[in-house]
Amino acid sequence: MKAIIFDFDGVIHDTYEMAYQINLKISGENLTREQHRDFFNGNIFEKVVVDEEKERAESEQFYELQNEAYKYLKIDENIKTNLEKLSKKYSLFIISSNQEEALDNYFQNNKFIHIFREILGAETHKSKVEKFKYLFEKYSLEADDCIFVTDTLGDILEGNKVGVKTIAVDFGFHKKDRLEKGNPFKIVSSFEEITEVINNLQ
Numbered sequence: 001m002k003a004i005i006f007d008f009d010g011v012i013h014d015t016y017e018m019a020y021q022i023n024l025k026i027s028g029e030n031l032t033r034e035q036h037r038d039f040f041n042g043n044i045f046e047k048v049v050v051d052e053e054k055e056r057a058e059s060e061q062f063y064e065l066q067n068e069a070y071k072y073l074k075i076d077e078n079i080k081t082n083l084e085k086l087s088k089k090y091s092l093f094i095i096s097s098n099q100e101e102a103l104d105n106y107f108q109n110n111k112f113i114h115i116f117r118e119i120l121g122a123e124t125h126k127s128k129v130e131k132f133k134y135l136f137e138k139y140s141l142e143a144d145d146c147i148f149v150t151d152t153l154g155d156i157l158e159g160n161k162v163g164v165k166t167i168a169v170d171f172g173f174h175k176k177d178r179l180e181k182g183n184p185f186k187i188v189s190s191f192e193e194i195t196e197v198i199n200n201l202q
């Protein structure tokens with residue numbers, strides 16, 4: 001094991017309620033939590049779009065509201081401690097569908113940007129599969145050298161496509177029963193458990 005690749009939303013930071021409330025507002029109060037959770041069953045950018053112009057405007061509005069809210073997010077101290085420990089033994093990366101701009105701001109505001117070798121978001125590619133391939137190539141990694149940590153079924157499925165093992169966390173956007181559908185390597189409920197599973201892999 002050489003590298004740990006983290007998803008951001010729902011793993012490093014619990015942004016579920018924030019994301020739901022923004023989407024609820026944009027949808028004109030017409031979106032259930034279940035419909036919102038379904039967005040993440042596959043790649044978020046592959047959902048069926050009826051009106052492209054409306055979708056583009058809504059997406060812009062989402063990022064505008066989200067990026068403002070991100071300015072005030074404080075990283076959880078326990079997560080920070082665990083990431084610091086892991087960074088001493090492994091290279092840490094982020095692969096997210098969120099904007100790199102928002103993630104960079106988050107880690108800069110929390111003075112924690114140095115912990116990751118690279119943060120890849122939507123600006124690099126909309127497909128996580130392509131972002132995995134980019135990391136493997138750039139850092140001379142095999143899928144077996146890496147473990148992916150995420151909170152959604154869609155992400156597990158993208159990890160499966162490149163043959164990377166996934167540790168799914170059940171404290172994010174998706175609950176255990178949905179995560180199981182992607183057949184992840186392990187499902188855990190805390191950052192301590194993530195560290196434990198990784199240490200046992202060696």
Ligand SMILES: [Mg+2]
Pocket residue numbers: 007008009010011150151152172173
């Ligand atoms: Mg996530």
